[in-house]
Amino acid sequence: MKVLLDSILEEMDTFLVKWTEYMEQAGYLEHTTAKKEDCILSLRGLIEPIQALLSQGKSLRFPSILKNNREMADFLVQTGRRHQARGLKAEMFFGCFKTLLHAVEDIILLSDLPDHEKLQHHIEFRRIVDAIETITVADWDDPTHDTKLSMLAEKNRSLTLEKNKYENIFESTSDIVLVINDTGGILEMNGVAREHFGINALGDSVFRHIDHEDYSVPTFLERYPHGQSHEIRMNDGIEIYSMVIVPLKKVSLASAGYVIILSDITSLIDQRVQLEHQVLERTEALTQSEQLFRSLFTSAGEGILLVDNSLMITQANQKAADMFGMTSQWLEGANCVKIIHPDSIDNLRQAALINEGDVWHGEVNGITGSGDAFPASITVNKFRLGGEDFLHLIVRNITQQKAMERYLREEKTKAEEMNVTLRNVMKAIDRDKEDLEVSIAQKVTTSIIPSLQKLAAEDNRDVRDMYMKILRDQLAGLTRSSGAISNEDIIRLTKSEVHVCQMIQAGSTSKDIADAMAISIETVQTHRKNIRRKLGLSGKDVNLFAYLNK
Helix, strand or coil, rough: HHHHHHHHHHHHHHHHHHHHHHHHHHHHHHHCCCCCCEEEEEEHHHHHHHHHHCCCCCCCCCHHHHHHHHHHHHHHHHCCCCCHHHHHHHHHHHHHHHHHHHHHHHHHHCCCCCCHHHHHHHHHHHHHHHHHHHHHHHHHHCCCHHHHHHHHHHHHHHHHHHHHHHHHHHHCCCCEEECCCCCCCCEECCHHHHHHHHHHHHHHHHCEEECCCCCCCHHHHHHHCCCCCCEEEEEECCCCCCCEEEEHHHHHCCCCCCEEEEEHHHHHHHHHHHHHHHHHHHHHHHHHHHHHHHHHHHHHHCCCEEEEEECEEEEEEEHHHHHHHCCCCHHHHCCCHCCCCCHHHHHHHCCCCCCCEEEEEEEEEECCCCEEEEEEEEEEEEEEEECCEEEEEEEEEEHHHHHHHHHHHHHHHHHHHHHHHHHHHHHHHHHHHHHHHHHHHHHHHHHHHHHHHHHCCCHHHHHHHHHHHHHHHHHHHHCCCCCCCHHHHHHHHHHHHHHHHHHHHHHCCCHHHHHHCCHHHHHHHHHHHCCCCHHCCCCCCCCCHHHHHC
């Protein structure tokens, strides 16, 4: 039974057609005020209570409904009371109910169920409906005559109030409202329509006053289907109206004709034209901006990627494709994890957490299509587009920059090492300078000053010349090594031996020494032997000149 009831509700369009046919055949249709929505509500009010009791597992037999489940008839009972209050007779109310029941029975008989099941369900359904009808009849006959009259009077007052309300709305609206019959004749007009068309327009064909007088109702509805909004021009095209056509059958199945509602939208159309012009201008500007953006995006000297929140690449320019060794088509739709080295992907995920409008700078390692890694600097900006967050990535290959940084670090290290070496050299030079100063001072003290003293005390011209030569040699050798003769050696040497040492040290030969000192060569040789002995050079293969000039 449950499946059958569900299928009845699914055949709502078939039900409406058949019920309308049965109502018309019985002569009830022209008297009813029921709308399509009322008909649908009536079928649901009958079927849904039965479905509810089925879901509760309660008995649906005729006696059980009358004794224990009278609430199943509440919808029909309440509907009957409303119609009774409006003055409807029992014959017409229950007659209309029977036509509804006949339409439902037709749907049962047209179902795909086997014949024996159709018969069984038909009998069960009819017995349930008989119980509902019995309860409703009992309620219909229950009120007294006076109560019925009171209810009728109350309902008449209510209907009068409703009528007055809708008449006031009809007259007070600023729209033109026309009620026409099936042939297009004007039956009613509101105040605005009377001012616009004149009171004499009543009874005229509506098509003489709007659009084209050669129209018939079918051709008019073919061009302007009801239920839609249409724009029409009136008064030689000066005024523009929005027109909506409403069939009176929507108000009542028994009603014929149409309601035409005309709203003056001339000013709105003017505004629309201006807006369309503005939209056109802005669209052209947007198109130019888009072309400029695409040109900049494509020709930019840096890699540009547009990435969504899941790090999926939505757009990539040619520079980015060249940088990663991929095509733009391959990059678009790929995830960033495929082009960023695993050791850097956490940096990118961190960048994706920034707030809208913020900028993040950092470095990552990219991966080319051939699997090679390269260092890259990345700038990330978050923006919102179409309700979604996107990341704008600017990527730069910094391989050369990194190589230059390494080169500069190496050069800096070398420079620091060279500075250390230079400092050491300077220290050594300073030490040598100090040693030289000590050596020169020692030579001046031990050689030059004594020679000057002897020169000053000597009367012999030849001897003074010898001392002058020795002084010149000593002065010329001030910057050379002080030689191997120490102060102790000088003390052991005689005056003549010191002179001989000085002349040997200056490079003089034995003959030069003999001539300078006015002694024989043999005496010079004797001095040489004594000098070698006193200096500890006897028996050693050491040149005296070389020794003295160490």
